[in-house]
Amino acid sequence: EVQLVESGGGLIQPGGSLRLSCAASGFTVSSNYMSWVRQAPGKGLEWVSVIYSGGTTYYADSVKGRFTISRDNSKNTLYLQMNSLRAEDTAVYYCARASIGTDPFDPWGQGTLVTVSS
Amino acid sequence: QSVLTQPPSVSGAPGQRVTISCTGSSSNIGPGYDVHWYQQLPGTAPKLLIYGNSNRPSGVPDRFSGSKSGTSASLAITGLQAEDEADYYCQSYDSSLSAFNVFGTGTKVTVL
Secondary structure (H helix, E strand, C coil), X not given: CCEEEEECCXXXXXXXXXXXXXXXXXXXXXXXXXXXXXXXXXXXXXXXXXECCCCCEXXXXXXXXXXXXXXECXXXXXXXXXXXXXXXXXXXXEEEEECCCCCXXXXXXXXXXXXXXX | CCCEECCCEEEECCCCCEEEEEECCCCCCCCCCCEEEEEECCCCCCEEEEEXXXXXXXXXXXXXXXXXXXXXXXXXXXXXXXXXXXXXXEEEEECCCCCEEEEECCEEEEEC
């Protein structure tokens, strides 16, 4: 079964750092385009970052310079390192797979909540 | 920041047909990039509903259909059912360097 399971969310103070993980099963992370998408409370979906199968990465302007996407091929796991966190980063973070850049996101993980607050 | 515009809400009685529009621009839907649709039930992760403008993944009822024309796309739900009450989002690739993937603003479907 193709599945994604996120972890690592929690309550963090502004300016702090957090690393999210997304463990994949049923497919190989390194052979796919993998993205992070977030959803602030009561708001819509916002694409955050993508890592291509070749390793190239891209970020939304809102997180550029603060977030880093990466993967560990031996663990078949995707990561999102989040630094200099702000209140506006508070959201449920989902990881999702796309085979190529124009493909749909499928599947999605269940999401992990990040709350940035003092 | 969403660059695909959807109506905030639509509603219909059970059995009726509702449509949701998704308006984009020349950097996303316009150049021919596919539009995908997702259904998000309360408290759950989004689920792929329509891909490649009009294709349904296995298991999605044929009550759901999608179409695309120019810089816009539409999702139609015919024979509306209580379990269709959810948020719906369109999504497309964006060729501008600051976006790559863009989502619609989201539409809440209410079954009266």
